Amino acid sequence: MNQRQPPAATAPAAQRRPRIKKSNAEKAASEQEHLSLVLSAAETTINILRQHKFPAAIFGSLACKLYGNSRCPKDADILVFPPSNDIEPEILKRLIVAAAPRLFYLKNARDPAATYRILWFRQSHPHRRRETKVDILVPGIMSLPVIPLSRIRWTSSLPLAPFPFILLHKLKGWADHRAAPETFKRVRQTTDAADVRRLLDIHAEMRVLQALPSWWTDPELFDEELQADSVVRVQQYCSEFPGRAERWRSLGFDVPEPDSVAVAVPS
Numbered sequence: 581m582n583q584r585q586p587p588a589a590t591a592p593a594a595q596r597r598p599r600i601k602k603s604n605a606e607k608a609a610s611e612q613e614h615l616s617l618v619l620s621a622a623e624t625t626i627n628i629l630r631q632h633k634f635p636a637a638i639f640g641s642l643a644c645k646l647y648g649n650s651r652c653p654k655d656a657d658i659l660v661f662p663p664s665n666d667i668e669p670e671i672l673k674r675l676i677v678a679a680a681p682r683l684f685y686l687k688n689a690r691d692p693a694a695t696y697r698i699l700w701f702r703q704s705h706p707h708r709r710r711e712t713k714v715d716i717l718v719p720g721i722m723s724l725p726v727i728p729l730s731r732i733r734w735t736s737s738l739p740l741a742p743f744p745f746i747l748l749h750k751l752k753g754w755a756d757h758r759a760a761p762e763t764f765k766r767v768r769q770t771t772d773a774a775d776v777r778r779l780l781d782i783h784a785e786m787r788v789l790q791a792l793p794s795w796w797t798d799p800e801l802f803d804e805e806l807q808a809d810s811v812v813r814v815q816q817y818c819s820e821f822p823g824r825a826e827r828w829r830s831l832g833f834d835v836p837e838p839d840s841v842a843v844a845v846p847s
Contacts (some may be wrong), residue, residue, distance in 0.1 A: 611652040617710050618642055622656040622738055625714055628679045629660060634672070636660045637732050639741040639749060640715070644743065644775050645746075646735055647743055648782045651775060655713035656701075659741065661726050662718060669716045673699045683716075703762045723752070723806040741843035745801045748810050750775050755813045776817065779826045789831050796832075 602610065622638055622752045640657030660672055677684045686697040702711040720728045733740045733841070742748075742783060754772035757765050780786065789795050796802060796810050814833045818825035825835045 615652050616657050618712050619652050621712050621714050629678050634660050634662060635729055637727055637739045637741040643740050643746045645804055646740055649778045657715045659717050659724055670696060670717055672716050723803050728800055744795055747779050751813050758812055
């Protein structure tokens with residue numbers, strides 16, 4: 581008769597390392613380090629493109645930062661103006677990698693069906709490798725235009741898309757993420773909304789726009805679809821954040837007065 585064997589001792593569950601909370605000084609230092617990385621990625625990319633006679637402009641969160649937004653950008657978005665329509669972003673990415681293979685590399689997208697690859701910039705570090713993504717885009721998609729070179733603003737040796745362009749495309753990003761079916765995209769709307777709020781608080785840029793009637797109809801920066809959609813998006817934004825409605829009205833948008841019982845929700 582077999583005796584029942586005692587149950588085997590189970591190995592103790594692996595203990596999680598306690599998360600060490602960073603001090604404000606450490607967070608600031610970490611953000612500054614990452615900002616330096618993103619700026620280096622953008623400047624290196626712009627220099628390679630200029631060597632090949634491709635004008636470009638920075639937009640997205642890095643441009644927001646350079647215009648005065650306090651948030652540190654995660655990566656760099658660069659709009660390139662090729663001389664012909666047959667030069668696609670994938671060609672430009674391969675050109676950049678070939679020009680500086682120690683600094684750039686291409687990585688497959690998460691979606692196995694995707695036909696594009698992602699451009700990454702890397703830097704050596706005493707303790708780890710630092711890297712950041714660089715998005716390369718061309719006119720013709722996402723209502724992106726060929727911005728006249730005379731309207732590009734240079735700051736810190738970097739070319740920036742005009743502020744009105746940055747503002748309305750950040751608003752577009754908020755609306756797109758808000759309506760996205762994917763959860764990981766929808767959560768980004770909070771960051772986008774806050775970016776829009778901070779851009780609206782840059783008083784020097786606001787004064788310029790307030791002096792320009794119907795500036796969002798500028799055909800050099802916005803196609804007809806983006807012009808019409810921006811009017812709707814402003815109303816949606818003000819409906820969700822009534823406390824920002826007055827600022828949009830000061831920019832010339834026809835925003836209905838909020839309900840007297842509505843409570844302003846900070847973005």
